[in-house]
Amino acid sequence: MSDTFPGIPALKSRAELPGMSLLEHLEELRKRVLLSLTGIGVGFLVCYYWAERIYAFVQRPVTAALEANHMPTKLVYLNPTDPFELFIKTGLVAGIFLASPFVLYQVWAFISPGLYRHEKGYVIPFLSSTVALFVAGGAFAYKMVFPAALTFLISQGAQFQPMITVSEYTDLFLAVILGLGVVFELPIFFFFLGLFGLVDAKFMWRNARYAILIIFFAAAILTPTTDIINMCIFATPMVLLFFVSIGIVWFVHPKRRRAKEGNA
Numbered sequence: 001m002s003d004t005f006p007g008i009p010a011l012k013s014r015a016e017l018p019g020m021s022l023l024e025h026l027e028e029l030r031k032r033v034l035l036s037l038t039g040i041g042v043g044f045l046v047c048y049y050w051a052e053r054i055y056a057f058v059q060r061p062v063t064a065a066l067e068a069n070h071m072p073t074k075l076v077y078l079n080p081t082d083p084f085e086l087f088i089k090t091g092l093v094a095g096i097f098l099a100s101p102f103v104l105y106q107v108w109a110f111i112s113p114g115l116y117r118h119e120k121g122y123v124i125p126f127l128s129s130t131v132a133l134f135v136a137g138g139a140f141a142y143k144m145v146f147p148a149a150l151t152f153l154i155s156q157g158a159q160f161q162p163m164i165t166v167s168e169y170t171d172l173f174l175a176v177i178l179g180l181g182v183v184f185e186l187p188i189f190f191f192f193l194g195l196f197g198l199v200d201a202k203f204m205w206r207n208a209r210y211a212i213l214i215i216f217f218a219a220a221i222l223t224p225t226t227d228i229i230n231m232c233i234f235a236t237p238m239v240l241l242f243f244v245s246i247g248i249v250w251f252v253h254p255k256r257r258r259a260k261e262g263n264a
Contacts, residue, residue: 137184
């Protein structure tokens with residue numbers, strides 16, 4: 001079989017690629033997990049040192065929403081251990097963000113033995129696009145979705161005195177930011193489905209209407225408010241990413257790759 005890319009020798013079929021025993025797979029998995037945990041541990045130590053400053057950044061959206069509604073901006077805590085636990089959680093989550101390129105590389109290194117040589121060349125686009133999409137999802141949530149949701153929610157209780165705890169606010173913040181960050185990974189998910197031939201672009205295009213319905217249903221569940229506007233803000237990038245995913249699947253699907261090899 002000729003290779004997809006010029007200048008790379010012909011490759012064996014996937015069935016003829018070097019195999020690994022179950023014990024070798026488990027040993028490789030253990031190695032990658034330990035390396036990933038080490039990377040996260042280093043990221044945690046670095047970020048824990050800056051946890052107070054990081055949390056000031058986390059707190060900014062609720063502070064702005066409270067100020068917009070002319071309310072006190074200081075959050076409260078109910079348990080003496082809450083601030084300590086808060087900074088531990090902040091350091092851990094920020095550490096995972098910091099270590100994510102290294103962790104994602106370990107994921108790729110674990111699955112790469114089952115790929116063709118030219119497929120292994122996807123590692124740089126995989127790492128860069130995965131991190132970029134996750135950051136884009138988090139930034140979109142932080143700049144648009146979360147502030148709009150907070151302003152709406154706090155304005156509904158304008159006649160009351162808010163007593164927002166740091167723990168409850170942090171849980172809500174992480175749910176929205178991480179949720180949209182994961183949602184923005186949709187093209188990466190379909191990239192692997194397309195790469196291994198589990199879905200094709202025609203199937204996705206034919207069923208786009210159902211996908212959009214599922215996306216809006218998911219957005220209704222994930223959106224922290226009950227209004228239609230915020231749900232649409234949440235769903236719109238998901239719909240766009242789905243159509244981007246169709247193009248990605250078309251490009252990496254085995255049929256497309258074989259057609260390119262035949263024309264080479």
